[in-house]
Amino acid sequence: MTEDRHPTGDQRRLVPRTDDVLAQPDIRAAVQRLGRGLVKQAVSDAQELVRRQEIAPDGVVAATLAGLPRSANSLRPVVNATGVLVHTNLGRAPLSDAAVTAVTEAAGHTDIEFDLAEGSRSPRGRGALDGLRTALPEAADVHVVNNNAAALLLCALALAPGQEIVVSRGELVEIGDGFRIPDLLAATGAHLHEVGTTNRTTVEDYRAAIGPRTGFVLKVHPSNFLVTGFTSAPAVAELAALPAPLVVDIGSGLLTAHSALPDEPDAASSLRAGAAVVTASADKLLGGPQAGLLAGGESWIHRLRRHPAARALRVDKLTLAALEATVRGPIARVPAALNTSRDELRRRVLAVVDTLVTAGVEAHSVDSIAAVGGGGAPGVELPSAAVSLPARYAEVLRRGDPPVVGRVEDGRCLLDLRSVDPDEDQLLTEAVRAWT
Numbered sequence: 451m452t453e454d455r456h457p458t459g460d461q462r463r464l465v466p467r468t469d470d471v472l473a474q475p476d477i478r479a480a481v482q483r484l485g486r487g488l489v490k491q492a493v494s495d496a497q498e499l500v501r502r503q504e505i506a507p508d509g510v511v512a513a514t515l516a517g518l519p520r521s522a523n524s525l526r527p528v529v530n531a532t533g534v535l536v537h538t539n540l541g542r543a544p545l546s547d548a549a550v551t552a553v554t555e556a557a558g559h560t561d562i563e564f565d566l567a568e569g570s571r572s573p574r575g576r577g578a579l580d581g582l583r584t585a586l587p588e589a590a591d592v593h594v595v596n597n598n599a600a601a602l603l604l605c606a607l608a609l610a611p612g613q614e615i616v617v618s619r620g621e622l623v624e625i626g627d628g629f630r631i632p633d634l635l636a637a638t639g640a641h642l643h644e645v646g647t648t649n650r651t652t653v654e655d656y657r658a659a660i661g662p663r664t665g666f667v668l669k670v671h672p673s674n675f676l677v678t679g680f681t682s683a684p685a686v687a688e689l690a691a692l693p694a695p696l697v698v699d700i701g702s703g704l705l706t707a708h709s710a711l712p713d714e715p716d717a718a719s720s721l722r723a724g725a726a727v728v729t730a731s732a733d734k735l736l737g738g739p740q741a742g743l744l745a746g747g748e749s750w751i752h753r754l755r756r757h758p759a760a761r762a763l764r765v766d767k768l769t770l771a772a773l774e775a776t777v778r779g780p781i782a783r784v785p786a787a788l789n790t791s792r793d794e795l796r797r798r799v800l801a802v803v804d805t806l807v808t809a810g811v812e813a814h815s816v817d818s819i820a821a822v823g824g825g826g827a828p829g830v831e832l833p834s835a836a837v838s839l840p841a842r843y844a845e846v847l848r849r850g851d852p853p854v855v856g857r858v859e860d861g862r863c864l865l866d867l868r869s870v871d872p873d874e875d876q877l878l879t880e881a882v883r884a885w886t
């Protein structure tokens with residue numbers, strides 16, 4: 451007769467009780483770190499393994515520890531080797547070290563609305579707003595909301611209540627995931643007065659649409675597509691000369707012009723050209739946290755800030771901390787990546803490939819083309835360099851720890867280093883070696 455180590459009939463009795471497992475020192479420490487719910491789930495998974503006779507009853511603690519999540523937060527840090535600098539699916543801009551430190555410091559109690567010298571209330575987030583004004587002296591005033599969509603919403607609510615927003619048919623943009631700027635604006639009750647055509651709109655089209663019901667003229671940067679060929683759209687200065695306030699959604703959050711992106715609009719130029727208000731995202735080319743920036747004339751920003759909806763769209767202390775560190779601190783990772791030369795990237799790729807080839811990996815160094823991403827500069831090709839691996843690496847690296855996300859091109863898995871921080875090269879190399 452064959453004998454199981456744990457006879458089936460007794461199996462239920464042999465499963466260690468949850469309370470006993472939770473009382474073990476290592477498990478108690480895990481509860482401190484992760485919370486009771488996540489640890490209990492791991493205990494119950496381990497108990498199930500005992501019931502199925504896959505482990506012995508005395509293996510329950512070890513199995514529980516092995517089954518615990520890494521942290522109480524299920525978001526995994528990943529290495530973005532896609533070559534897309536602003537990848538919305540990968541959390542857009544990674545924060546700079548200075549911004550990460552700022553977030554950590556602001557996470558507890560902080561003087562966000564408190565004057566420590568006077569012991570009284572003070573305006574919220576003054577430091578971040580001052581930092582932005584310093585970085586963008588063309589703006590008489592600035593305001594910060596949850597994201598650029600919120601910035602546009604606030605403009606529509608405060609500057610065109612029940613009125614018309616004049617906008618070109620060529621700029622009725624879908625931001626992504628099915629969300630469309632015209633729908634967002636119409637949801638406020640404002641009426642969109644569309645002018646021109648998909649490919650061409652003239653300043654006269656706008657002028658003819660402006661009347662007593664006009665709230666403002668809106669110019670939206672088509673940041674995620676290109677219309678080429680027989681096209682034209684008036685410059686900001688021409689629109690600013692019309693008899694209605696002009697709101698410019700520049701999208702990507704470049705505060706000043708960037709030589710690598712000659713066609714990408716920036717806040718300073720739009721304000722100099724006469725825009726009443728500029729709106730932008732903070733987590734695209736600015737390289738900061740998710741936020742919407744509003745910059746412009748004092749009276750316009752005042753109206754935005756005092757609108758009741760402003761309270762519903764305001765940002766938290768973590769965002770303000772990260773934003774201030776981004777605009778005041780050392781250059782953030784996305785703008786730094788934009789400035790890196792191809793030679794520098796090739797040098798880094800060669801170092802990674804050398805290590806991998808020595809370890810027996812079939813790796814090559816190749817030139818590649820990186821992109822800013824849906825967040826701006828459509829069609830701009832950033833010269834880059836990549837580690838080329840057999841295609842099967844794409845999936846195993848995604849499932850690795852940390853996950854590395856590359857892109858598959860021409861049957862190869864490319865790890866494009868323009869979107870990888872130099873500090874992560876080692877991590878990326880180790881991740882590839884782990885599969886060899």
Ligand SMILES: *Cc1c(COP(=O)(O)O)cnc(C)c1O
Nearest residue numbers: 597598599625671673700701731
């Ligand atoms: C990205 C983008 C938006 C949306 O910005 P969020 O910060 O994601 O809300 C709006 N307009 C333009 C032109 C954009 O590029």
